[in-house]
Amino acid sequence: MRTGRLEAFSDGVLAIVITIMVLELKAPEDTTFQSLLSVAPVFISYVLSFIYIGIYWNNHHHLFQISHKVNGSVLWANLHLLFWLSLIPFTTSWLGENEHYYEALPVATYGFVLLMSAVAYFILERTLIKNHDKDYLLARLIIYKVKDYVSTALYIIAIPLAFVYTWLAIVCYAIVALIWLMPDKKMETLIDEVEV
Amino acid sequence: MRTGRLEAFSDGVLAIVITIMVLELKAPEDTTFQSLLSVAPVFISYVLSFIYIGIYWNNHHHLFQISHKVNGSVLWANLHLLFWLSLIPFTTSWLGENEHYYEALPVATYGFVLLMSAVAYFILERTLIKNHDKDYLLARLIIYKVKDYVSTALYIIAIPLAFVYTWLAIVCYAIVALIWLMPDKKMETLIDEVEV
Amino acid sequence: MRTGRLEAFSDGVLAIVITIMVLELKAPEDTTFQSLLSVAPVFISYVLSFIYIGIYWNNHHHLFQISHKVNGSVLWANLHLLFWLSLIPFTTSWLGENEHYYEALPVATYGFVLLMSAVAYFILERTLIKNHDKDYLLARLIIYKVKDYVSTALYIIAIPLAFVYTWLAIVCYAIVALIWLMPDKKMETLIDEVEV
């Protein structure tokens, strides 16, 4: 089976997930600067989650640029990834629950959903590799994936850390986001090679 | 008429239906473990419905891989299917109404919407067969469809059962989901044949 | 310019409009048959609006099957149509405001939005004809459009009628929907001709 509809469906889900979070940005009840400031914690979590969904969309986009076919297992591995990503608006909204500071449990839950998303992405990659032959570019790329190990380690540290130094856990999530925001020239070069 | 836009529109609707349910996962009002647990019944129904929409999307995807053309009747048969599927977020949300256990009527209603979705899918298949010629792969596949009969039987048993042993009805729905989660190798092989 | 993205964007907006209305189908607060019945007026308006959006999607789909190019004016004529259609969830929700019967003003407003949608669709057709050359199929089709005149007449009758016999106005809207649900064989045959 071709990859077209899987990509279109994933684009649809991710586009909704990324914009659904704005619904949580309720217009302040008053029109003063103070009321605008009260939206700040929700806003900051929105920015972080927007970047995370952006990263996943970018990686998903790269992944299917080099994949040529899907089967039933790939469809479900992809739906599994979308499932965890679809929980991000929920955890984002809980993160901004308290106007004054971030609380332990929502921060840990947020990290757990990020960790499970990373696991789901990993499963998707493995399922794609199984479904393709030896020449499949992803199999070659996978060894370089230091970023994946660092991110996973940071999530695993951040989840218990949330109960001790909540803000440090948030910093961990932000570091992971920054790591992925840096452009991956090697990946891009390889994709361009394949397309030519 | 070609199938492209019908697929794109269905992808859009299903992507929204699958993510709209998360809006019902309201962030708990408190930040304790207990408040997180109170979201559990809604969460479990969300998981079940996510899997159901996933199954329908997968089957829809397979169906249009082997279909080459649509006409006005197919467009409406497809909209009819999307109509019933679009009611799933509503019944899912009602299912999680009571925090402590599932209640009879919401469980029966949930089953009714699943049953009508199955009927709508069946009508869509028949409409597609009518619109294609003798060589149409779907006509060949249709005889093997044991899964369809088992699912329909389970829905019809589960709806009245919901008023006696509510949990058993939920178990029926879960069994149907499991049946469909198992990969359909025969279907995939046939699709690959057509594409080559 | 090609029509691809205009179609994709319109599919997206219509998919959202058609599913957004379900958000108004709030899960009943109780789990009795009576509480399920209380959702009935909202549900009936949902069904009617679902059919209307379905009709517009079908017609839009047909329209762009026979159109090959767009320009800035077509993009805006299309956005103008989407604007009026995007108001349907709002008027649908107002229509179901009162649990016991439909009220005059919401029914008239609903008709007004339908009328404006019809006008916007008409403008879109004219803009497309202007943008294509003599051979353009739509120019040939336009003369047969009895359906359009009947619908417009029914809307114009229904709007004032809503203030006298509210239910009769609803009947008018239902008749228009039925007229458009009947398959348009002539249109389909012409489209198939063009594609071959």
Next chain:
Amino acid sequence: MRTGRLEAFSDGVLAIVITIMVLELKAPEDTTFQSLLSVAPVFISYVLSFIYIGIYWNNHHHLFQISHKVNGSVLWANLHLLFWLSLIPFTTSWLGENEHYYEALPVATYGFVLLMSAVAYFILERTLIKNHDKDYLLARLIIYKVKDYVSTALYIIAIPLAFVYTWLAIVCYAIVALIWLMPDKKMETLIDEVEV
């Protein structure tokens, strides 16, 4: 990398942003003309924002008609644009907070988000130019972009103006919208040239 999925994802996000605002158009609690009128300020802001998103979608559409490839930087420049546009429903909703008149801070915030969207669009253009070679049409077009400078100037004037003559700021935003509604024949002609 090809532009297909970037366009599809952007279409998805913009389609959601443009329709999400309707959710703020809550059905009036009463069914009188007066209650309908009370929705007017929210409705007017909805119309203005609908036009703005429409303008951005049109420009985005034109932009990628003449662009052939994307890289990681373009993907992020595009996500950055989508981020600011995704805030428009929030500021639109705040704009209609007070039923009787527009208040200073929401009007200024609205202008700020429009200004940042314009900046993000500018960055996206520059990133695209960097990623293409000398022949790239956009590089030629960019010099004519008087509209951009006028819009930016009007935003910068309007933001402080909102605190003095609030309505004049709204007028500025409306003027910018009108400027962009006028068809850009030169752009269209150039695109048609490229396609042929």
